[in-house]
Amino acid sequence: MSKLTPSVGPLDHSQGAIDAPVTLVEYGDFECPYCGAMHAVITAVQRVMGEKLRFVFRHFPLTELHAHALHAAEFSEAAAAAGKFWDAHNILYENQRSLEDQSIARYAAELSLPADSLTAAFGGRYDERIQSDFASGIRSGVHGTPTLFINGHLYGGEHDAQSLLEALREAAKR
Numbered sequence: 330m331s332k333l334t335p336s337v338g339p340l341d342h343s344q345g346a347i348d349a350p351v352t353l354v355e356y357g358d359f360e361c362p363y364c365g366a367m368h369a370v371i372t373a374v375q376r377v378m379g380e381k382l383r384f385v386f387r388h389f390p391l392t393e394l395h396a397h398a399l400h401a402a403e404f405s406e407a408a409a410a411a412g413k414f415w416d417a418h419n420i421l422y423e424n425q426r427s428l429e430d431q432s433i434a435r436y437a438a439e440l441s442l443p444a445d446s447l448t449a450a451f452g453g454r455y456d457e458r459i460q461s462d463f464a465s466g467i468r469s470g471v472h473g474t475p476t477l478f479i480n481g482h483l484y485g486g487e488h489d490a491q492s493l494l495e496a497l498r499e500a501a502k503r
Contacts, residue, residue: 331470331483337385342414344375345383350501353493354385354478356466359402359421360395360428366488367475368422373490374497381501386418388462389474397428399459404433406455407446416440 337343337352355371357364375382388405390398401421408417420436421428430451437447466476470483477484477493479500486492 331478333465333478333481333483334468335465336481337383342386342409342418343383344385344415346380347383349383350381351378351497352383352385352480353497354387356387356389356462356469356471356474356476358389358391358395358398358474359405359418360398360425361391361474362425363488364475365422365425367477368419370488370490370493374494377494378497378501382497387466388459389466389471389476390459390463391474397430397433399456400430400433400451401428402459403450403453403455404437404447406458407437407442407450408440410446410455411440411442413440413442
């Protein structure tokens with residue numbers, strides 16, 4: 330069983346209480362259709378689990394398969410710098426079929442991000458951060474997206490809400 334390396338830390342993009350009994354980590358790619366489906370699953374699970382769940386997102390853009398994945402990740406990091414990572418995360422998954430630069434610029438405007446922040450992001454300002462997430466995925470045994478970890482352990486179950494919820498509830502009992 331693969332373990333999450335490194336453990337969740339203060340620099341991770343996180344929703345929910347730090348001391349929640351269960352932490353779910355997703356390695357994701359904003360252009361991956363399976364991650365798009367997982368976004369809906371995780372949203373549903375978050376509603377059910379409430380305060381018992383902390384959700385963490387780490388970048389794992391599969392740039393050889395998804396031409397817009399890197400710029401989507403860069404945009405999300407520009408939004409994070411403005412305190413709007415989760416807004417960008419949701420916009421990207423809700424508009425997965427429109428991730429070309431022109432659409433991303435429109436999403437940046439919707440979030441009131443300065444135009445120069447997107448230019449800097451596309452110029453590589455956040456690539457080290459994205460690469461760090463990707464490298465941690467490789468060290469953790471990630472081979473594709475989405476890959477999930479529950480309390481630091483690789484989740485190998487089905488990617489539907491009921492199966493994930495059962496695994497999360499079981500982890501909360503331990």
